[in-house]
Ligand SMILES: Nc1ncnc2c1ncn2[C@@H]1O[C@H](COP(=O)(O)OP(=O)(O)OP(=O)(O)O)[C@@H](O)[C@H]1O
């Protein structure tokens with residue numbers, strides 16, 4: 353029992369950072385949007401969602417519930433059958449892909465669906481060449497982005513020679529370099545090792561502080577809890593929850609319904625007989641971050 | 649969004665219910681009849697049969713519209729080329745020359761040439777529906793089973809069906825890549841000049857085809873690991889027994905093929921000559 357007391361004391365000692373609510377100005381409003389692929393029943397059913405400027409939001413849910421489909425609608429790859437998407441309050445239903453692409457950067461789930469060039473560097477620079485950016489600046493921005501994504505040493509490699517994890521990071525780099533105001537990433541950390549995951553996520557956090565809105569589609573419950581303050585749960589083409597990750601993971605019925613998996617931290621809390629999972633997880637993450645910061 | 653080109657279209661029709669092997673045999677018989685014969689009467693009859701088959705299949709023109717347009721384009725191109733390179737070929741064949749319009753040098757338009765090119769066009773029209781229908785009404789797996797059924801080695805049959813199976817995949821990938829490129833500012837819509845568009849499109853298509861070819865090797869390794877090709881024979885999951893309608897369909901195709909042969913003897917050759 354003494355051990356347990358000590359653990360609790362330790363837990364109480366960890367300070368929890370105050371979370372500041374972002375200024376509530378909606379950047380993206382999805383209103384009554386429904387969508388279905390041809391010859392199939394509806395994939396998305398009357399989805400309503402508002403995303404605010406500077407938010408980092410995660411979208412979670414079982415395989416095949418329509419997360420990527422929602423992403424495709426947001427970035428204009430598919431058009432809704434009914435409903436509207438508002439960008440900065442303006443109806444974007446009739447935007448061309450190119451116009452939408454200037455606002456939303458979409459990193460597809462499958463990196464192979466994003467490349468058309470042969471060499472890593474060329475692929476990253478491709479989007480910039482079609483904008484009015486001076487060649488010097490293109491070079492600079494490409495190099496910076498490659499460094500951020502840990503691909504700088506591979507800049508002259510053929511894309512086909514990259515590993516899956518590297519290709520995934522290349523697809524992120526190709527979008528990051530465009531500096532869109534909304535960044536939509538479909539499973540950015542799938543197939544990434546721990547080091548690259550934290551590097552990437554830390555970078556995304558720094559983007560967020562610069563006011564960029566970030567939407568993450570993920571299956572990683574820990575990622576969701578650690579990096580996002582708000583999570584959207586999709587199930588059967590509908591939003592069934594929109595809450596803080598900790599609250600969502602504490603709701604066993606919801607977890608069951610959306611095929612989510614409790615993160616191991618929650619399991620650990622249960623084993624330690626800690627009832628306040630939410631606070632435990634929060635504190636663990638805080639501690640983990642401090643340790644990581646001290647290491648650097 | 650349009651359907652994928654040249655992929656299986658699921659529907660319940662007499663044609664869909666036919667055995668894959670039956671469809672293959674009928675297709676070979678009908679198309680070789682149309683290929684061999686230049687007899688307008690035979691061709692017209694095959695066109696007539698083709699149209700009926702098409703209606704029976706319940707496939708809509710819209711669903712194969714793009715590919716039809718593509719073929720039509722080649723048909724016109726072919727006709728123009730024939731006229732440019734052999735404007736008097738009809739006269740040569742039919743041994744007569746009835747001029748309609750006088751032209752420069754050999755480019756005088758004759759009824760014989762017109763008739764000859766009409767027959768070429770009829771050939772196309774006779775062959776297109778069975779060929780397209782065969783592809784869109786036969787499930788790739790069943791197609792493999794039927795190829796194997798008519799004596800082709802199952803390894804080869806399977807390769808062909810995998811190739812067919814990948815057509816829609818590649819098309820879908822192509823569309824997604826094109827969209828992700830457009831979102832990055834590479835214009836591929838009608839606003840862009842045609843030359844640029846073709847260049848942009850090919851810059852996607854080429855790597856895509858190459859990576860698909862790469863995938864073939866991976867897949868064949870994986871299949872080998874799973875024991876594919878170890879035995880001389882295999883069973884087919886989507887194998888169908890021959891039914892009475894299969895016998896009827898094959899008999900009818902045989903009759904048409906036989907008719908074509910009979911007309912060949914009657915004409916003393918492949919051409920029907922109304923001019924002599
Ligand atoms: N191009 C397409 N054509 C037809 N149906 C599709 C297409 N893409 C997806 N679907 C279907 O739409 C549904 C939702 O797919 P989606 O890719 O959005 O799921 P997801 O939530 O992203 O799943 P995952 O977690 O596996 O990535 C699935 O049932 C899928 O079969």
Ligand SMILES: [Mg+2]
Pocket residue numbers: 419420421461538
């Ligand atoms: Mg997905």
